[in-house]
Amino acid sequence: MDIKDIIKPENIVYQKTKLFTEKPLSYCPGCGHGTAHRMLLEVLEEMNIQDKTVGIAPVGCSVLAYEFLDIDMQQAAHGRAPAVATAVKRLMPDKFVFTYQGDGDLAAIGTAETIHACNRGENFTMIFINNGIYGMTGGQMAPTTLPGMRASTCPFGRDTEIMGNPLKITELLAQLPGVYYVTRQAVHTPNAVRKTKKALRIAFENQKLKKGISFVEIVSNCNSGWKMTPNQSNKWMEDNMFPFYPLGDIKVPQLEKV
Ligand SMILES: Cc1ncc(C[n+]2csc(CCOP(=O)(O)OP(=O)(O)O)c2C)c(N)n1
Ligand code: SF4
Numbered sequence: 001m002d003i004k005d006i007i008k009p010e011n012i013v014y015q016k017t018k019l020f021t022e023k024p025l026s027y028c029p030g031c032g033h034g035t036a037h038r039m040l041l042e043v044l045e046e047m048n049i050q051d052k053t054v055g056i057a058p059v060g061c062s063v064l065a066y067e068f069l070d071i072d073m074q075q076a077a078h079g080r081a082p083a084v085a086t087a088v089k090r091l092m093p094d095k096f097v098f099t100y101q102g103d104g105d106l107a108a109i110g111t112a113e114t115i116h117a118c119n120r121g122e123n124f125t126m127i128f129i130n131n132g133i134y135g136m137t138g139g140q141m142a143p144t145t146l147p148g149m150r151a152s153t154c155p156f157g158r159d160t161e162i163m164g165n166p167l168k169i170t171e172l173l174a175q176l177p178g179v180y181y182v183t184r185q186a187v188h189t190p191n192a193v194r195k196t197k198k199a200l201r202i203a204f205e206n207q208k209l210k211k212g213i214s215f216v217e218i219v220s221n222c223n224s225g226w227k228m229t230p231n232q233s234n235k236w237m238e239d240n241m242f243p244f245y246p247l248g249d250i251k252v253p254q255l256e257k258v
Contacts, residue, residue, distance in 0.1 A: 017038060017041045017042055017045055018045070019041040019050055019070050019071065020037070020041060020070065021067065021068055021069070023067045023068055025037070026064055026067075027061060028224045030221070030223045030229070030230020030231075031061070031220070031223060031224070032220030032221050033061060035187040035193060036100075036127070036129060036187050036220065037065065037068060039187065039193060039197040040069070040098075040100070040200055041071075042197060043197060043200045044096075044204070047204055047205075049096050049204065050070075051071075052094065052096055053071050053096040054073070054074060054097050055069060055071055055072070055073045055074075055097075055098050055099075055100060056074050056075075056076050056081040056082075056085045056088070056097070056100070057074070057076065057100060058076065058102060059076075059077065059079075059105055059136075060078075060101070060102035060104060060105050060136045061136045062100055063136070065100055072095075076099075078105055078109045079101075079105050079106070079110020080110060081100075081105065081106075082099055082114050082116075082117035082118075083113045084099075085097050085098070085099045085117065085122065086117055086122045089123055090122075096124075096208075097124040097125070097207075098124060098125040098126070098127060098203075098204075099124065100127045100129070101127070101128055102129050103128070103129070103130045103131065103132065103142045103143065103144040104134040104136075104137075104140075106126075106128050106169070107128075107142065107143045107144055107167055107169040108134075108143050111143075111169075114169070114173070115173070118178055118179045118215070119176045119177070119178050120178050121176075121177065121179070121180075121213060122178070122213060123211070123213075125203040125204055125206075125207050125213075125215075125216070126213060126214070126215045126216070127200070127203075127218065128215065128216065128217040128218065129218050129220050130144050130217055130219050130241075131220045131222035131225070132144050132145050132146060132151075132226075133222055133225045133226070135222040135225045138225070139151055139152045139224075139226070139227075140152050140153045141153045141163065143167035144166055144167065144169075145158045146166055146244050147160050147165070149240070151225075152225075166244070168245070170184055170215065170217045170250060171250060173213075173215055174215075174251040178212050178213055179213045179215060179251065180206055180211040180212040180213060180214055180251075180253055181202060181206050181214040181215065181252065182214075182249070182250040182251035183199045183202075183215075183216055183217070183248070183250060183252075184218075184219060184247050184248060184250060185199050185217070185218050185219070185247060186218060186220070186237070186242075186247055187218055187220065188220075188237060188238070195247075196216070199216050200216055206253075211253070217245075219237065219241050220237075221233035221237050
């Protein structure tokens with residue numbers, strides 16, 4: 001039987017969103033970045049806001065996000081995405097603006113930009129991919145590296161006596177008055193993917209209502225940096241990352257009286 005006889009429109013139940021470009025993703029097989037991209041694009045498509053959205057790409061493995069997402073994108077220097085997003089949103093308030101950043105980008109190099117944009121209550125969406133290390137540059141320790149977790153700059157595991165404690169930046173940001181909605185999700189199982197998509201939808205709906213920062217952390221794997229197979233890394237993430245970074249909503253707005 002010819003493949004064309006199988007792939008008929010009526011047989012297709014799931015396919016690549018048209019908001020992905022034709023560029024093959026540069027991520028390692030098994031990495032959560034690609035799934036996170038897809039969920040983001042599905043939400044933009046379902047809200048029909050793809051022509052009104054500007055994404056700010058980071059430095060890190062997702063530096064090339066502008067090659068993969070077929071929407072308007074601006075690349076920012078490492079850690080500066082929230083500052084660039086502030087300018088874009090203020091100059092074009094009718095646009096939907098989001099940042100997409102790793103933990104090295106958002107919680108280390110861009111700590112100041114992150115905290116101040118959140119504290120000011122800028123009206124955009126922040127997507128934070130936390131894989132516990134600096135993926136792109138070879139798996140160095142990040143502020144998010146767990147106690148005892150191995151990284152290329154702490155090959156015997158993070159010793160908090162010497163290297164300090166991990167930073168739960170998401171909980172910290174939730175304390176700030178300019179931050180409206182904070183949630184921590186994952187993309188390693190179909191159920192987790194569904195919840196992430198719902199969270200991203202809420203975040204963009206909040207932006208429509210001009211509510212301030214909506215912050216979606218996605219705890220993710222870096223199977224290459226962790227030196228594991230994709231399956232091992234997902235299991236390791238469940239056993240080690242989730243107890244320290246529990247999934248679920250952290251700050252949910254109270255229902256407003258109508
Ligand atoms: C100011 C600055 N410092 C350091 C670097 C080098 N650098 C590029 S990517 C990267 C790590 C990125 O890690 P992360 O943000 O966690 O993203 P991931 O690759 O894990 O997705 C670093 C340190 C840089 N480009 N600019
Ligand atoms: S190095 Fe890690 S974060 Fe980067 S693409 Fe590979 S698995 Fe993903």
